[in-house]
Every structure is written in structure tokens, then in C-alpha cells.
Amino acid sequence: MSPASTTEPDLRIGDVARRVGTTARTIRYYEEIGLLPGGAGRPSGQHRVYTEADVERLQEIMRLRDLLGVSLDEVGRLVEAEEARALLRREWHEDDPAPERRREILAEALGHIDAQLALVHRRSVELEALATELEARRSKVRRRMKEHGG
Amino acid sequence: MSPASTTEPDLRIGDVARRVGTTARTIRYYEEIGLLPGGAGRPSGQHRVYTEADVERLQEIMRLRDLLGVSLDEVGRLVEAEEARALLRREWHEDDPAPERRREILAEALGHIDAQLALVHRRSVELEALATELEARRSKVRRRMKEHGG
DNA sequence: TTGCTCCTCACGTCACGTGAGGTGGC
DNA sequence: TTGCTCCTCACGTCACGTGAGGTGGC
Numbered sequence: 001m002s003p004a005s006t007t008e009p010d011l012r013i014g015d016v017a018r019r020v021g022t023t024a025r026t027i028r029y030y031e032e033i034g035l036l037p038g039g040a041g042r043p044s045g046q047h048r049v050y051t052e053a054d055v056e057r058l059q060e061i062m063r064l065r066d067l068l069g070v071s072l073d074e075v076g077r078l079v080e081a082e083e084a085r086a087l088l089r090r091e092w093h094e095d096d097p098a099p100e101r102r103r104e105i106l107a108e109a110l111g112h113i114d115a116q117l118a119l120v121h122r123r124s125v126e127l128e129a130l131a132t133e134l135e136a137r138r139s140k141v142r143r144r145m146k147e148h149g150g
Numbered sequence: 151m152s153p154a155s156t157t158e159p160d161l162r163i164g165d166v167a168r169r170v171g172t173t174a175r176t177i178r179y180y181e182e183i184g185l186l187p188g189g190a191g192r193p194s195g196q197h198r199v200y201t202e203a204d205v206e207r208l209q210e211i212m213r214l215r216d217l218l219g220v221s222l223d224e225v226g227r228l229v230e231a232e233e234a235r236a237l238l239r240r241e242w243h244e245d246d247p248a249p250e251r252r253r254e255i256l257a258e259a260l261g262h263i264d265a266q267l268a269l270v271h272r273r274s275v276e277l278e279a280l281a282t283e284l285e286a287r288r289s290k291v292r293r294r295m296k297e298h299g300g
Numbered sequence: 301t302t303g304c305t306c307c308t309c310a311c312g313t314c315a316c317g318t319g320a321g322g323t324g325g326c
Numbered sequence: 327t328t329g330c331t332c333c334t335c336a337c338g339t340c341a342c343g344t345g346a347g348g349t350g351g352c
Contacts, residue, residue, distance in 0.1 A: 014305060024306080029342060045307055045349070067277055069216055072341070099298060106295045113288045120281045127217055127277060131270045138263045145256045148249060164331060174332080179316060195323070195333055222315070 010049040020058050081112040160199040231262040
């Protein structure tokens with residue numbers, strides 16, 4: 001609620017891990033394989049520092065990993081596509097591109113989003129089917145409990 | 151549609167793998183860790199044979215693995231709980247258990263089902279949230295495409 | 301100064317992938 | 327008899343877990 005202060009406090013790896021529900025080891029591993037920035041300028045042995053933006057990126061990575069069930073390599077491609085879209089938005093606003101280029105940008109963005117949505121919808125349908133089955137079984141058991149004086 | 155013939159044709163590991171969308175290696179691995187029966191009576195080097203029941207069990211294993219995102223150890227516990235329920239159903243019908251025992255059986259079954267449903271519902275909510283976000287982004291892009299003569 | 305968290309190897313584990321080399325059924 | 331699928335090691339890989347031993351900031 002307070003206005004953003006001029007300097008954000010830096011976070012340490014343990015803080016980040018606790019906040020997103022993972023381990024320091026996982027964060028270091030994601031840095032190692034290039035999923036997280038990793039601060040190229042950090043001397044070996046020095047402590048890692050993170051910002052709120054890093055926390056959000058990590059949360060997005062973990063969400064895609066858990067919900068879509070894809071490899072970290074694929075997750076990397078998905079978040080890179082996200083950042084490509086962000087870059088394109090900037091190009092859109094700052095460079096005032098030609099109409100043809102505008103259509104290109106939009107078509108590419110739409111392609112990325114549709115591909116992700118296809119993944120999400122397929123899983124969603126499967127999950128709902130499983131939920132329906134389980135609920136039917138539960139109803140059956142409950143009916144029996146009433147019959148037999150639960 | 152034809153009546154079940156007296157002898158079902160046995161399936162080989164490649165047939166099973168193709169039908170459920172996995173590999174022979176995975177099936178052998180599941181046998182190794184005890185997720186699939188494995189035919190204790192099979193001499194080493196002999197071909198493995200499977201039935202339709204095995205195909206269904208494997209499909210259920212893969213469904214739980216993919217949709218719930220749990221370890222194979224946990225998947226094993228879930229399918230064992232399923233089989234325990236099947237056994238209890240038999241006890242129910244054949245042994246005509248005492249009312250107290252009946253309540254025990256039902257309470258245990260309900261616990262297992264509720265635990266699975268909790269997992270399924272949490273994932274379902276998260277997936278829906280992701281779907282909603284993606285759909286909002288898609289709408290935004292589509293609106294722009296119309297504005298700029300897509 | 302004392303804990304606590306952080307650091308870097310480095311080996312272990314889970315869930316398979318991937319050949320190497322060989323045997324058995326349409 | 328010729329392919330094709332199957333078999334058993336066994337090493338490789340991905341995504342981390344888990345100490346071992348040491349250094350740095352409230």
C-alpha cells in the first residue's frame with residue numbers, strides 16, 4: 001500500500017526459496033542451466049542476491065513445470081516466448097513499426113499463446129474426467145454409509 | 151460387441167507400450183519397482199505376456215503419474231488403495247461383515263477417495279487460473295489484430 | 301564472538317533413454 | 327531362412343537431494 005520506495009531490499013536465496021516453496025539447491029540448478037539469470041558478474045563464493053522480479057520469474061517457471069508437466073528445457077522455451085512478447089510490446093510502442101511488421105508481431109504472439117492454451121486445455125479436460133470419476137465413487141460410498149447407519 | 155471369447159489373446163510388451171503410449175523400457179521398469187505384476191514365474195530371457203487387465207492398470211498408473219504429478223512411490227500407494235477397496239468390496243459381498251466392520255470399510259474408502267480428490271481439485275483450480283490468464287492475453291492480441299487490419 | 305545462512309564440490313537418487321550383444325517366435 | 331520383436335546388462339541423462347568442508351554477514 002505504501003508507495004514503492006526508491007531502493008528495493010535485496011533477497012537472499014533462502015528467502016526466495018521459502019517464498020516460492022522450493023529449495024536453494026533448485027534455484028542454483030536453474031541458474032546453472034540458464035533458466036534463471038545467475039548474475040554473470042558475481043565472484044565465486046559470493047552470496048547471490050535476488051529481486052521481486054526474480055521471485056515472479058521463478059514462480060512462473062514452477063507453475064509451468066508443475067501444471068504442464070513439460071521438461072525444464074521446454075519451460076525455458078515457454079518463458080523465453082513470454083519475454084519475446086514483452087520485447088515485441090516495447091518495439092510496438094517505441095518504434096511504431098510498419099503495418100506489415102505489426103501483423104507479424106501479433107501473429108507470432110497468437111501462435112505462442114494458442115500452443116500453451118492447447119496444452120492447458122487438454123490437461124484440464126483429463127483432470128476433470130478424473131475428478132468426475134472420483135466424485136461418483138465417493139457418492140456411492142456415502143450412499144452406503146447412510147444405508148448402514150454411518 | 152461380440153461375446154467375450156473363452157480365451158483372450160495375450161499381448162506382448164510392444165503391443166502394450168503402443169496402446170498406452172509409452173515404451174517397453176518403462177513397462178519393464180515399472181515391473182522392476184513393483185508397480186506392475188511382473189509374472190514371478192517367468193524364466194529369465196522369456197518373453198513377457200500381458201492381458202487387457204494389465205493394460206488398464208498401466209493406463210491408470212500413467213494417468214495418476216501425469217495428472218497428479220506425484221512420485222511413482224506415491225502412485226503405487228494410490229493404486230494399492232484402489233485394490234484394497236476392491237478387496238473390501240469382495241469382503242462386503244461374500245463375508246457379510248458385522249455392522250461395525252462395515253462402517254470401518256466405508257470410512258477407509260471415503261478417506262482414500264477424499265485424499266485423491268483434494269489433490270485433483272487443487273490442480274484443477276490452478277490449471278483453470280492459468281487458462282484464464284492465457285485466454286485474457288489471447289483476447290488482447292486478437293483485439294489488436296482487428297484494429298490493425300489482421 | 302557466536303549462530304545462522306550462505307558458498308562450492310561431488311556423489312546419490314529417481315525415472316527412465318539408449319545402445320550392445322544375443323535369443324526366440326510368425 | 328530372413329526379419330522383427332523380444333531379452334538382459336549396463337552406462338547415460340534429467341532434475342534435483344544430500345552431506346562434506348569452508349567462508350561471510352547480522
